[in-house]
Amino acid sequence: MYFEKIADVVRNHLALDESVQITPETSLKNMKIDSLDVVEIIMKIEDCFDIEIPDEKLKEFRNLGDIAEYVKSVKES
Amino acid sequence: MQDFSGKRRVAVTGAGCVTPFGVGRGVLFDSLLAGKSAVSLISSFDTSDFKTKIAAEIKNFDPVSYFPKSETRKMDRVTQLAAVAAKDAILDSGIKLETLDRSRFGIVLGVGFGGISTTLEQHKVLIERGARRVSPFCVPMMIPNMTAGFLSILFGAEGPNETVSTACASSSHAIAAATGLIRSGKADVMICGGSEAAINPLVLAAFSSMNALSRRNDEPEKACRPFDKNRDGFVLGEGSGILILESFEHALSRKAAIYAEIAGTGSSADAFHITSPNPDGSGAVNSMKSALCDSGTDVSEVNLIYAHGTGTSANDAAETKAVKAVFGENSYKIPVTAIKSMTGHALGAAAAIEAVSAVSSIISGIIPPTINLETPDPECDLDYVPNFARKAEIKTVLANSFGFGGQNSTLVFKDVK
Numbered sequence: 001m002y003f004e005k006i007a008d009v010v011r012n013h014l015a016l017d018e019s020v021q022i023t024p025e026t027s028l029k030n031m032k033i034d035s036l037d038v039v040e041i042i043m044k045i046e047d048c049f050d051i052e053i054p055d056e057k058l059k060e061f062r063n064l065g066d067i068a069e070y071v072k073s074v075k076e077s
Numbered sequence: 078m079q080d081f082s083g084k085r086r087v088a089v090t091g092a093g094c095v096t097p098f099g100v101g102r103g104v105l106f107d108s109l110l111a112g113k114s115a116v117s118l119i120s121s122f123d124t125s126d127f128k129t130k131i132a133a134e135i136k137n138f139d140p141v142s143y144f145p146k147s148e149t150r151k152m153d154r155v156t157q158l159a160a161v162a163a164k165d166a167i168l169d170s171g172i173k174l175e176t177l178d179r180s181r182f183g184i185v186l187g188v189g190f191g192g193i194s195t196t197l198e199q200h201k202v203l204i205e206r207g208a209r210r211v212s213p214f215c216v217p218m219m220i221p222n223m224t225a226g227f228l229s230i231l232f233g234a235e236g237p238n239e240t241v242s243t244a245c246a247s248s249s250h251a252i253a254a255a256t257g258l259i260r261s262g263k264a265d266v267m268i269c270g271g272s273e274a275a276i277n278p279l280v281l282a283a284f285s286s287m288n289a290l291s292r293r294n295d296e297p298e299k300a301c302r303p304f305d306k307n308r309d310g311f312v313l314g315e316g317s318g319i320l321i322l323e324s325f326e327h328a329l330s331r332k333a334a335i336y337a338e339i340a341g342t343g344s345s346a347d348a349f350h351i352t353s354p355n356p357d358g359s360g361a362v363n364s365m366k367s368a369l370c371d372s373g374t375d376v377s378e379v380n381l382i383y384a385h386g387t388g389t390s391a392n393d394a395a396e397t398k399a400v401k402a403v404f405g406e407n408s409y410k411i412p413v414t415a416i417k418s419m420t421g422h423a424l425g426a427a428a429a430i431e432a433v434s435a436v437s438s439i440i441s442g443i444i445p446p447t448i449n450l451e452t453p454d455p456e457c458d459l460d461y462v463p464n465f466a467r468k469a470e471i472k473t474v475l476a477n478s479f480g481f482g483g484q485n486s487t488l489v490f491k492d493v494k
Contacts, residue, residue, distance in 0.1 A: 015146040034151075039213040052209070 002049075002075070003068035009044045010064065013037065024065025049075060078325035080340070081373040084260040088328040088335040089490070091170025091321030092433045093162045096420055097133045097314065101165055105420075105430070106437040109445035110466040114298035114419050116312050122278055129290040131297040132276045133314035133421025144231070153192030153218040155317075156227050158426075159272035162317035163228050170321040171333060172266065174232060183236030183264045184225045185255040187247025187271035189425030190280065191221030197277055224272055236264045242425070244480030245385070247271050248318060249428035249488055253342035255322050265327040270429030272317035281313060287352065289389060301422075302449035303386035303415035304393050304457040311387040314421025318429030320436070337439045340473075340491040341372020347483025353391055358399030360485050361385075365403045365475060368487035374473055376404050379411055379489075381444055381469065383431050383476035384461075386415025387422055394456040396477065401459075412469065414462045415447040428478035432488065435474045439492045443468055 007022040014033060016022070028038050045067065046052055051074050053067075061067050078086045093101065097115035098108040108115070115133040124130040140149040140157040143164055149157055167174065174182075195218035202210050217223050222240040229238050237258050241251045248271025255269035284290050291310040293300035301312040328335055345367060347360030354360065369376065385396055393415075401408045416434055423430055438444055443466055450463035474490040 015150075036151075036213040036217070043210060043212075047210075 002071045003065060005048055006045055006064050006068050006071070009048055010041055013041050013044060022064065024068065025063050027063045045071070051075070085262060086325040087256045087259045087339045088323050088325050088333070089320050089337045089339060089436050090323050090328050090333040090335055091166040091172065092319070092336065092436050093164070093166025093169050094316060094318045094430055094433045095135060095138065095158045095162045096316040096430055097135050100161060102169065102433050102437055106434060106441070106445070109416055109419055109434060110443060112419065112446050112448045112464060112466070114301070114448060115314070116297045116300050116421055118294070118297060119276065121276065124281070127281055127285060129281060129285050129292050130294045131291070131300055131312060132281070133312060134276055135315055148231070151214055151218065152227060153195045154274035155188060155192055155272050156224045158274055158315070158317040159186060159224045159319065160228060160231055162270065162272070162319040163232065163268050166268065166319040166321050167232065172321060172331070177266060179233050179235040181236050181265040182234045183238055183255070183258060184228050184234050184268045185237070185239045185241060185251045185258070186225040186228070186269065187241045187243070187249070187251035187425050187429065188221045188224055189242065189244050189247055189273050190275040192219035192223065193275050193280065194277060195219040197279060228268060232268065234268060243484040243486065244482060245422065245424050245427055246478040246480035246484050246486040247425035247428070249476070249478035249486035250344065252320060252339065252429065252432055252488055253344065253486055256339045256342055259322055259324050265324050267322045268319060269322055270317065270319035270432065271426040273424045273426040274315050275424060276313050276315050284313065291388065299449050301388045301418045303384065303388040303418050303447055304397070304454060304461045305450050306452040306454035308388045308390060308393060310389055311417065312421040314423040314427070316420070316423045316426050316430055318426055318433045320429065320432055335493050336436050338491045338493050339488060340374065341368050341489040343368030343371055343487040345485045347485065349483050352481050354395040354479060354483070356391070356395050358395040358402060360483055361396055361399035361477060361479060362402045364485035364487040365399065365477065368475065368489045372489040372491070374489055376407050378473045379404070379475050381438060381471050381474045382411055382413040383435050383474060384413050384415045385477045385479045386417055386447065388417065392479065397457045397459055408459060411460070412444050412462045412467065413459045414444055416445050418448040428476065428486065431476055435476050435490050438471050439474060439490060442471055444471070
């Protein structure tokens with residue numbers, strides 16, 4: 001559930017069409033998107049789940065799956 | 078190909094715009110010749126508390142028809158308007174961007190307020206939701222130079238890239254700066270003009286507090302009436318005007334249609350007051366004289382003046398006085414038109430939209446009217462082409478723009494047919 005919502009945020013933010021696959025292994029870095037977009041996507045994920053992701057955590061995320069895991073840990077703790 | 082003083086000659090080979098009438102010089106000029114007003118009640122926000130409730134808004138503007146959403150969402154509206162106008166101008170010029178020497182292809186744009194929609198939106202985010210919610214795109218969207226910067230990325234223009242801000246004269250100074258870069262040999266092809274998107278509650282309230290805006294809310298299309306005795310201020314507008322300039326050598330080498338030549342530019346300061354023009358018109362006189370001198374034009378050669386003509390009491394009287402001081406007896410024979418009567422005042426984009434219209438006048442031999450000129454003002458007694466378009470032989474056009482801060486700019490366009 002967390003991952004699907006995050007994938008929707010990314011898809012909507014970047015206006016990606018359905019042909020672009022987003023999986024838990026998808027990495028924002030590897031998508032070659034603007035670094036400013038990454039910041040804005042993180043903000044939208046924070047808004048979506050009403051949480052704050054500490055800056056030091058951001059460095060640890062390898063992919064969207066990691067973000068989903070983190071969100072889950074915060075929301076279900 | 079050099080002018081009388083040895084400088085490289087500058088050709089206008091493309092003209093594009095986004096105005097309340099639509100995209101392109103065709104729909105702009107047709108609307109102007111028909112005497113249509115673009116002014117209506119403001120639809121983009123609630124004006125209940127405002128003394129002025131009218132503007133010339135661009136409605137249903139859809140930048141996504143021209144550029145991918147992934148690009149347009151990183152642009153403030155001021156940049157979206159310029160990007161579409163520039164694309165239109167490039168198309169109009171027939172220039173093939175992939176054939177250009179990119180290092181000699183540049184951009185100079187004039188903007189008044191810059192990305193003020195973004196500034197206002199993000200300030201609201203800061204106040205209501207806190208510092209952590211301010212967009213990382215806030216700075217690149219609000220800084221006034223980003224419009225020219227963004228266009229360089231879109232069109233691969235790696236040559237000179239500059240932004241000019243002289244309020245309502247911005248895009249005239251920008252066209253002059255681009256002309257200078259081609260004349261001096263620093264560039265061969267320039268995108269130039271200006272853009273403005275500042276119809277918002279703050280700017281409306283601010284101009285209103287200065288008593289600068291018309292309050293003829295019950296008759297929006299009659300509100301902007303330059304040189305009419307009953308004028309009561311200007312009407313806010315928005316849009317973008319873009320010219321493609323080339324050295325004559327460059328234009329001729331690709332067999333481009335040359336619409337007109339920018340034969341000279343002039344510039345001056347009133348050094349008088351922060352917002353009011355000098356009532357004696359001396360700043361405007363200096364600007365016009367400087368442009369005539371720079372272009373090697375005798376006063377007897379000018380057969381059309383595109384006035385700054387805002388519809389404020391102060392501008393129109395001072396500009397009339399200035400035209401008389403420069404042209405003497407000839408001033409009564411020269412048609413003086415004020416298209417802001419129809420387009421409203423697009424501030425930093427106004428001069429460029431007027432330049433697009435001036436070039437269209439040279440191409441077609443038709444002068445758009447000054448509409449709403451119903452009651453003559455003894456202080457404004459020139460031929461303002463009242464209410465109806467007119468055919469004329471148009472060889473040399475002088476175009477005035479005057480900005481707050483007393484910053485003045487004049488361009489001289491010539492027919493090269």
